[in-house]
Structure formats: C-alpha cells, structure tokens
Amino acid sequence: xxxxxxxxxxxxxxxNKSTTMWIYLFVLPTIIIFAVFYLVPIITVFxxxxxxxxxxxxxxxxWFGNYIKLFTQPExxxxxxxxxxxxILAATVHVxxxxxxAFLLYQKPFGWRFVRSVFMIPNxxxxxxxxxxxxxxxxxxxxxxxxxxxIINPSFDxxxxxxxxxxxxxxxxxxxxxxxxxxxxxxxxxxxxxxxxHEAASIEGASSWQTVLKVDxxxxxxxxxxxxxxxxxxxxxxYEAIALTSRGGPGDDTMSIPLILVNAITxxxxxxxxxxxxxxxxxxxxxxxxxxxxxxMNEKNS
Amino acid sequence: MxxxxxxxxxxxxxxxxxxxxxxxxxxxxxxxxxxxTIPHYKAGQNVGGKFxxxxxxxxxxxxxxxxxxxIEEIPQDSYQGKIKQLAQQNKLPALIEGADKKWFQDVxxxxxxxxxxxxxxxxxxxxxxxxxxxxxxYITTADGKITSFPLMVAxxxxxxxxxxxxxxxxxxxxxxxxGFQKAMGDQKLAFMTAENAxxxxxxxTSIVVEEGGAExxxxxxxxxxxxxxxxxxxxxxxxxxxxxxxxxSANTLGAAYADAANSFMSKNAAVIANGPWMMGxxxxxxxxxxxxxxxxxxxTAAMYPGNMAIFNPTGYFWWVPNNIxxxxxxxxxxxxxxxxxxxxxxxxxxVEGGTAPNLTASSGYRAKLEENRLLNEMxxxxxxxxVFVPLVLDVMPPSVASEDFGRLLPKLIDGTxxxxxxxxxxxxxxxSALE
Numbered sequence: 001x002x003x004x005x006x007x008x009x010x011x012x013x014x015x016n017k018s019t020t021m022w023i024y025l026f027v028l029p030t031i032i033i034f035a036v037f038y039l040v041p042i043i044t045v046f047x048x049x050x051x052x053x054x055x056x057x058x059x060x061x062x063w064f065g066n067y068i069k070l071f072t073q074p075e076x077x078x079x080x081x082x083x084x085x086x087x088i089l090a091a092t093v094h095v096x097x098x099x100x101x102a103f104l105l106y107q108k109p110f111g112w113r114f115v116r117s118v119f120m121i122p123n124x125x126x127x128x129x130x131x132x133x134x135x136x137x138x139x140x141x142x143x144x145x146x147x148x149x150x151i152i153n154p155s156f157d158x159x160x161x162x163x164x165x166x167x168x169x170x171x172x173x174x175x176x177x178x179x180x181x182x183x184x185x186x187x188x189x190x191x192x193x194x195x196x197x198h199e200a201a202s203i204e205g206a207s208s209w210q211t212v213l214k215v216d217x218x219x220x221x222x223x224x225x226x227x228x229x230x231x232x233x234x235x236x237x238x239y240e241a242i243a244l245t246s247r248g249g250p251g252d253d254t255m256s257i258p259l260i261l262v263n264a265i266t267x268x269x270x271x272x273x274x275x276x277x278x279x280x281x282x283x284x285x286x287x288x289x290x291x292x293x294x295x296x297m298n299e300k301n302s
Numbered sequence: 303m304x305x306x307x308x309x310x311x312x313x314x315x316x317x318x319x320x321x322x323x324x325x326x327x328x329x330x331x332x333x334x335x336x337x338x339t340i341p342h343y344k345a346g347q348n349v350g351g352k353f354x355x356x357x358x359x360x361x362x363x364x365x366x367x368x369x370x371x372x373i374e375e376i377p378q379d380s381y382q383g384k385i386k387q388l389a390q391q392n393k394l395p396a397l398i399e400g401a402d403k404k405w406f407q408d409v410x411x412x413x414x415x416x417x418x419x420x421x422x423x424x425x426x427x428x429x430x431x432x433x434x435x436x437x438x439x440y441i442t443t444a445d446g447k448i449t450s451f452p453l454m455v456a457x458x459x460x461x462x463x464x465x466x467x468x469x470x471x472x473x474x475x476x477x478x479x480x481g482f483q484k485a486m487g488d489q490k491l492a493f494m495t496a497e498n499a500x501x502x503x504x505x506x507t508s509i510v511v512e513e514g515g516a517e518x519x520x521x522x523x524x525x526x527x528x529x530x531x532x533x534x535x536x537x538x539x540x541x542x543x544x545x546x547x548x549x550x551s552a553n554t555l556g557a558a559y560a561d562a563a564n565s566f567m568s569k570n571a572a573v574i575a576n577g578p579w580m581m582g583x584x585x586x587x588x589x590x591x592x593x594x595x596x597x598x599x600x601x602t603a604a605m606y607p608g609n610m611a612i613f614n615p616t617g618y619f620w621w622v623p624n625n626i627x628x629x630x631x632x633x634x635x636x637x638x639x640x641x642x643x644x645x646x647x648x649x650x651x652x653v654e655g656g657t658a659p660n661l662t663a664s665s666g667y668r669a670k671l672e673e674n675r676l677l678n679e680m681x682x683x684x685x686x687x688x689v690f691v692p693l694v695l696d697v698m699p700p701s702v703a704s705e706d707f708g709r710l711l712p713k714l715i716d717g718t719x720x721x722x723x724x725x726x727x728x729x730x731x732x733x734s735a736l737e
Contacts, residue, residue: 055390056409073734141553159555162495162712247496247705250712251719251727263701266383267735268405 042281049274059271066275075252075260076276082168082256083283086235089172091228091291098182098231099224103212105183106190116187122178131244134174135161138245161246167254174241175234182227189223190216225295232287236280257283336633337370340395341385343378352582353653361640369633371397379497379704389415394623396634401450401618402700404526410621411449417622419448422635429639432647432660437615450621451638454647457656458611458684459504459577459693462584462676466600467572474604475683479512479541482607486549492562492571493546493554495715498695499708501562502554504575505545507694508606510538516610516689522697523616528732530725539714539721546715555712568593575606578655581676603680611684614692655680698728699735706731 049067052060070076101119105112122130137144138160149156160170193216201211239258242248248255257280264273292298344350358371376384382402388394389409401410410416420442423430430438433452441450461474468489474482493502510519515534518527530539546554551571553561566574567583574580583591584598592598605611622634640646647658648667655677663671671677695703710727713719719727 054408055386056413069734069737074730140555159712162556163716164713164718247709249709250716251710263705263735266701266704267699268386268408269735 045274045277045281048271049278051271053270054268055270056268062271066272067279069272070260070275070279073260075248075255076257076279078252079255079257079260082254083236085168086172086238087232087287089176090231090235094176094179094231095182095224095227097177098179098227099186099220101179102183102186102190103216105187116183119180119183123180127240128244130174131241134170134241135245138170162250164250164253167246167250171242171246171254174245175238179231181230185227185230186220186223189220193219221295222297225291225297228291228295229288232291233284236283236287335367335370336629337372338396338630338633338637339372339374340397341374341376341381342399343376343381344399345373345375348378349579349582350654353650357641357646357649360646361637364640365636369636371633371637389623392625394625396626396630397620397622397637399620401621403523403617404700406449406618406621410618411443415623415625416447416449417624417626417631417634419451419622419635420446423448426639429642432642432644432658434615434659437617437619440616441618450618451642453615453619454642454661455651455656455658456613456615456690457578457654458605458613458680458688458690459575460603460605460611460680460683461505461573461575462566462580462601462603463573464566464569464596464600465602467569473683474607475609475685475688477607479509479607483545483549486572489549489572490551490565490570491545491549492557492565492574493550494557494559494562495554495708495711496556496558496561497708498704499711500559501575502542502546502711503693503695503707504612505606506538506542507612507691508575508608508610509541509545510534510694511606511610511689511691512608513538513541516691519691519694519697523614523692526699526732526736527697528699528729528736530728530732531722535725536721539724543714543717543721543724546711547717550715555715563591567591567596569596570594578603578677578680579653581655581674581680582653584676599675601676603676603683605683605688608689609685609687610689610691612693613690614696616692617696652677657681657684699732701735702728702731 048059050061050063050065052062052065105116125133136142138146140146140157140159143160145160146156146158158166160166197215197219198211201215206214237258238256239262242254242256242259243262246254248259257276261273261276261280264270264276342354344354355373358373362370382400382405385394385398385401386405386409394415432454434454434456437453438448441452442448463470463474468486470477470485477485491501491505493505494500495502507519510516513534515538518532518534529535551557551562551565553565553570557565562571562574563576563580563583565571581603582588584601586598588598620638622631622638626634641650644661644664647661648664650656651658652667652670652674671681695707698707706728710719710724710731714721714724
C-alpha cells in the first residue's frame with residue numbers, strides 16, 4: 001500500500017511538472033510577441049530618450065537633456081494642461097454619458113438594439129475621417145453649426161478651430177459624446193448582474209434609484225474604472241483629431257504631446273521625440289494607478 | 303467533409319493568386335524591362351500631377367520594353383517624411399524629388415546615400431549645359447560630387463489678380479507694398495493659415511524684401527534663421543498683420559491652399575500669390591472650379607511690389623540613391639534626362655510657366671508662348687531689374703515652416719500677439735527646432 005501510495009505521489013509530481021511545462025509552452029508565443037513587439041520598442045524608446053539622435057548618424061548620450069528641454073517648453077506645459085482638462089472631461093462627461101446610455105439600454109426600451117447599433121456607427125468611422133467631417137461641420141463659411149446659428153444671429157462669425165478659446169472646445173466636441181466603448185463595457189457588466197439581486201432589492205422595498213446606486217453601481221465599479229482608464233489614456237494619445245483640425249493652434253492652445261513628438265520627428269530629433277513618448281507613457285501609468293486606487297479595482301467585490 | 307473541401311478551395315485560390323503575382327514579376331524580368339516604382343505626390347488631385355503624370359506616360363511610351371516608371375500616389379505633406387523613413391530602412395526608391403536641405407546635408411551627403419552624378423554629367427555635356435549655374439554650384443560638393451539633378455527652369459513665383467475687381471493704374475512690380483495696399487482698396491488677398499500658410503508666406507516674402515530683408519533671406523537659406531525679433535522681421539510682421547486684418551479674404555482663418563484658391567476663383571479675393579503652375583486652373587477646361595462670375599480671362603499675372611519675384615535655386619531637387627542596382631540607376635538617369643530634354647522642358651514651361659536661361663527655345667515654343675496670354679504676361683513681368691529672393695519659409699527650420707508659422711498666424715490676426723511677440727514666439731520655436 002505504502003509503495004503504491006509513493007508511486008501515485010511521484011506520478012502526481014510528474015504530472016504537475018508536465019502541466020507546468022505545457023503552460024509555459026503555450027504562454028511562450030505570447031511572451032515572445034510581447035517582448036518583440038512591445039517590450040523591446042518600449043525599452044528602446046526609454047534608452048534613446050537620453051540621447052541626441054537624428055535617426056542616421058551615431059547616437060550621442062546626453063543624459064536628461066531632452067527631458068529638461070521638454071519640461072521647460074511652454075507648448076509641453078500647455079499640453080499637460082490640456083491633457084488634465086480633457087482627462088477630467090473624459091472621466092466625468094464622456095464616461096458619465098456612456099454609463100447613462102448603458103443604463104438606458106439596460107432597461108431594454110423599444111428599439112434598444114437599433115439604438116445600440118446606431119450608437120456604434122461613429123466608432124466604425126476612422127478618427128481621421130471624423131476630424132475632416134468636423135472640420136466641415138465647424139467651418140465658418142459653410143459649416144452646419146454656424147449656418148444654424150446665423151438663422152438667429154446673422155452676424156455670427158467664429159472660426160471654431162482657429163480662434164481662442166473656441167478651438168479647445170471644438171476639439172473636445174469631436175470626442176466628448178462618442179462614448180460607445182464605455183457603454184458597451186458597462187452594459188456587458190450590467191447584463192451580467194444576477195436577476196436575483198434585483199428581485200431581492202425589490203422585496204426589500206428598494207426604489208429604482210436605490211437599486212441603481214446600491215446594487216448596480218457597486219457591481220459595475222470595475223467597468224466604470226476600466227472605461228475611465230481607456231478614455232483618459234486616449235486623450236494622452238490624441239493626435240489625428242488635433243492634427244487634422246486645429247494642428248495644435250491657434251498658437252499652442254490645443255497642443256498635445258503627440259504633436260510635439262511628430263514635430264520632433266520632422267526636425268529629426270528622435271531622442272527628443274522619444275522623451276515626449278516616455279512622458280506620455282508615464283502620464284498613462286499615473287492615470288492607471290490613480291484610477292485603480294480610486295476605484296479599488298484590485299480588490300475583490302465583497 | 304464540407305469544411306475540408308472549403309479549406310482546399312481557399313488554399314487553391316491562395317496558391318493561384320500567389321502564382322499570378324509571381325508570374326507578373328517574372329514577366330517583367332523575362333522581358334528585360336526595368337520597372338521603377340516610386341512614391342510621389344504629383345498624382346491624383348495634386349496640381350503638379352497635371353503635367354507630371356502625362357510626362358511619365360510619355361517616358362514609358364518612349365522606353366517601352368526597356369524602362370517603366372510606376373507612380374505610387376502619396377500626399378504631398380507625407381512625402382518627405384516617407385523618404386526619411388525609407389532612408390532609415392535602406393529602402394529608398396530609385397528616384398526622389400527634393401529633400402529637406404538640412405536632412406540632405408546631414409544624412410544623405412554625410413553618409414554617401416546619393417548617386418554621384420558627376421561622371422554622368424561629364425558624359426552628357428549637353429544636359430549639363432542646360433543647368434542653371436547657381437543650382438549646379440549649390441548641389442556640387444566641395445570634392446566635386448554632384449548630389450542631385452540641377453534646376454534647368456527658373457520659375458519665378460509672383461501673384462495673380464482679378465482685373466475686374468481691382469484696377470491698378472500701373473504694373474504691380476512698379477508699386478511699393480504700401481502703394482499696392484492702397485491700390486487694393488477694400489479688396490482682399492487670398493491668404494491662408496492652414497497647412498504651411500503657403501500663399502501668406504509668398505506675399506509676406508515681398509514685405510520682408512521691401513523692409514530690406516533680401517540679403518537676410520539669402521543668408522537664411524544657407525543657415526536657418528533663429529532670431530525673428532530683429533527690426534526687419536518685426537516691421538514685416540507689423541505690415542503682414544495690417545494686411546491680414548484689413549485685406550485678408552473672409553476664410554483666411556483656417557484656410558488651406560484649396561480654400562485660398564477657391565476664394566480667388568469665386569471672386570471673394572481679388573489677389574492670390576502663387577506660382578505659374580496655377581495657370582492651369584485659369585485655362586479652359588477648369589470651369590468647374592470657377593464660381594460667382596469668375597472666368598480665367600479675368601486673371602492677370604504679375605510679380606510682387608518692389609519688382610520682386612520668388613525663386614530659390616539653392617535646393618536639392620531630383621536625386622538618385624546610391625544603393626540601387628546599376629540597371630535601376632540607368633533607368634532613373636534616363637528618366638531625368640528625358641524630363642530635362644529640350645522638348646520636355648518646353649512642354650513643361652508651356653504648362654507650368656518659367657524660363658530656361660540656358661535653353662535655346664524652339665520657334666514652336668515661342669509661337670505657343672505668344673498664344674498663352676498669362677504665360678506671356680508672367681514672362682514680361684520679369685525684367686533685368688527684378689530681384690529674385692527665396693521664400694521666407696526656406697529660412698525657417700522644417701517644423702517651423704511647415705507647422706508653427708501657420709499655427710501662430712491666427713494670434714497675429716486677432717491681435718493676441720503683437721508683431722514683436724509673434725517674432726519672439728517664432729524665435730523660440732526655431733531655437734528649439736535647431737537646438
């Protein structure tokens with residue numbers, strides 16, 4: 001019996017080793033892909049951000065030179081301010097609107113599937129195409145918006161993307177209410193809430209508002225957190241919507257870090273461009289950290 | 303079973319497709335025809351494509367079975383960026399038109415990426431003799447290497463005005479900038495602030511020259527300017543601000559080239575600063591671009607106030623990379639020789655204007671020139687006293703010329719920046735780009 005038991009234990013250990021090996025083997029392609037296509041480029045970006053490099057001639061190590069230059073440029077400080085404002089708007093209005101639509105769709109009113117599909121349409125169109133559409137929409141001469149306003153006020157004359165302070169809001173309007181990703185993430189979590197919880201709340205005499213606040217909201221907390229992370233980090237990387245409309249202007253009013261990065265590439269300053277990229281990565285990580293902490297996303301639902 | 307059958311069918315299609323493509327390549331190889339596929343912006347809706355694409359067709363027809371040039375369309379704004387990326391990957395196309403000067407000097411010349419055309423020109427003396435000497439001097443290195451194909455046609459850039467909207471009592475080039483503005487009255491210029499603010503920068507050049515900045519501009523093309531706060535610049539910005547606030551077309555804020563052109567061709571602006579290539583838009587066949595009573599025969603060509611024209615021979619034009627095969631180099635040089643042949647130069651000048659100082663024009667060309675009123679006007683607007691100056695954008699670092707100048711203009715227009723502040727901002731951007 002003892003002998004037999006020992007053999008069983010040995011076989012189990014072997015099985016465990018074999019299983020572990022297979023797990024690593026299956027994960028290996030993902031690790032390789034991650035390392036080659038993400039990790040190595042990120043390390044390269046970090047390393048070259050400490051250099052002066054025109055992309056062709058030998059690399060010159062300049063320590064924090066690029067960062068000092070970056071953080072002392074007014075356009076970078078304006079970019080930071082813009083990112084902060086856009087992030088606040090993304091976390092509140094953008095995500096709030098997406099969550100609201102998710103709750104409306106969750107009630108499954110008549111035609112909700114159609115509304116969901118229509119709400120998806122802007123997401124199918126490329127950002128660049130949207131930017132061009134908005135350039136026409138906000139055009140001072142023949143744009144829909146100004147011509148509508150001129151019905152009431154014939155002398156109305158605003159070049160939205162090219163005048164302060166309108167340019168910032170015109171850029172903001174290009175993404176503020178397109179919250180379909182938020183809606184889909186939140187709606188998926190709402191759909192996963194067991195009906196028993198709502199029934200129990202109803203038996204306990206909870207009102208609709210109380211059910212939303214005390215039952216639904218805590219259960220979709222992580223989905224809202226993820227939505228916030230996605231929408232706020234999208235603001236850091238926002239390029240086409242600006243480059244194809246205001247191009248960061250007037251002056252530097254709608255400047256963003258990706259524009260600084262592209263300008264640096266135009267001037268063949270790859271080290272400086274990569275310092276801007278590192279700044280973007282660090283801001284992204286900071287947002288991730290803050291939202292995760294605020295929403296206690298790593299803690300299990302009690 | 304059905305799934306297996308479907309898989310086999312898809313596989314068969316994939317194999318057939320692959321073989322079809324492979325067949326195309328081998329057909330070219332078997333016929334001995336050297337095919338050059340190059341990205342270029344002079345295609346599609348680009349104004350330069352009107353002449354360039356038919357020219358490529360003529361080349362392909364002439365050298366059918368020997369050489370063939372295939373154009374891959376790319377937006378003009380992306381062209382230089384793509385060339386830089388391809389250079390990094392050691393995959394430059396066989397023919398490249400133009401380059402950022404600094405990049406060409408620091409990267410292409412420094413690393414010997416160009417095909418030295420010196421031997422080729424020595425064996426093609428007739429072609430070399432047609433080159434504009436200033437251009438040839440600029441592209442020749444200290445050790446005698448010829449880095450790119452020199453210019454053969456000088457195309458002075460001036461302006462066009464609608465003679466039904468403004469009535470100048472003397473030729474524009476005989477006026478001062480102030481006199482021109484006075485003669486304009488309430489009429490508008492088709493300015494731009496989007497893209498690189500092209501039409502604005504052209505007219506601004508004439509202002510800078512009148513303020514005494516010609517030499518400064520010539521010096522700037524050799525070494526980019528980083529200080530825009532000197533007296534000449536500030537006075538010029540002040541004058542520009544005056545024009546932008548009082549004589550700019552209504553759509554100037556945010557206007558791209560197409561908007562400026564549309565403004566002129568719809569009689570919303572009486573004047574547009576632009577090169578002779580725009581004449582195609584005023585010829586019959588372009589009626590679809592005209593509106594509001596505009597017709598091509600209302601347009602008159604002129605040079606700028608102060609008898610000034612914009613022309614810059616200091617630049618790198620068509621060049622051939624060094625890392626391609628000998629056959630490809632031969633094909634590339636055959637194309638360049640073709641487009642710079644007397645017949646093609648004349649055809650080019652008849653469509654896009656310009657003069658070839660070292661080419662003896664044929665009688666046919668002269669007769670056709672006489673027939674073309676606008677070309678003739680432009681030709682006659684240039685005289686022995688005309689001052690040729692490069693564009694102000696040529697003195698700015700690339701990102702300042704392509705992005706910052708236009709982006710800062712709205713703040714000069716609305717008065718947020720004084721002329722001095724505008725110069726200070728431009729200086730800061732330039733210093734940062736040159737650092």
